[in-house]
Amino acid sequence: MGLVMLFFGLCFMGGWAAAIGALVYAVVTLVRIWPRDWVRHDGHLAVRLLVPTPVYVRLDVALAVLAFLVDLWLVSAAIVFGSDGVFTEDWMGYPGMTDPSGQGYQAGVVHALRTMAWWTSGIAVLCRCWITAGVQVCVLPLAAWWIGSFDTYYT
Known part of the structure; x- marks a missing residue:
């Protein structure tokens, strides 16, 4: 088993604890x-809307860390479950086909990660959590692209 696969396995097994923390x-x-106060009271209306107070930025950073840990857990879960006969990457361990029902697994994971990225970043933008929105837009689409680049037995 490769070192990267061990990392993703540990993230999957212990990631829920970090996300709960x-x-x-x-x-x-x-x-x-x-x-x-969550909203500034002085300055132009656009500044009050776009620039949150330092207290609100603290909440945004906490939510961004939470989102990053949940994203890492989701990607780890997708890789760990896909390594059981769907993906054929060299670092994943056993290269034999063991899951013939996994033809749509890779496409489903990529679609789910992209959909989750846009929904969660949209909600973060509506709540003025700019850092959290940035984390969601950066991490999940890149993870979806990476998982989509894996070789499978079905393509």
Whole structure:
């Protein structure tokens, strides 16, 4: 088993714990900043809308870390489940076909990652979480492209 596959296996197995820890931290940050001002009161309307307060930026950073950990867990899960006979990359271990029902797996994973990227980044933009939106637009489409570039037994 390759070192990269070991990394993704560990991210899949322990990633849920890191994501839950980041979720707890984001909730604690939200509770701490709840009574404070989330919107600037001075300056032009566009500046008040586009430039959040430092307290809100702290929440945005916590949400960006949470989104990154969840994205890493999702990509790890897709690679770990796909390594069981769908993908034929050299670093994945056993190269034999063991899952004949996996013909649409790669396309489904790529579509799911791209769809999740646009939905989550859209929600982040609506909530003015610019850092979180940037993380979602950068990480998930690149991961979808990477997974889409894998050789499979069915193509």
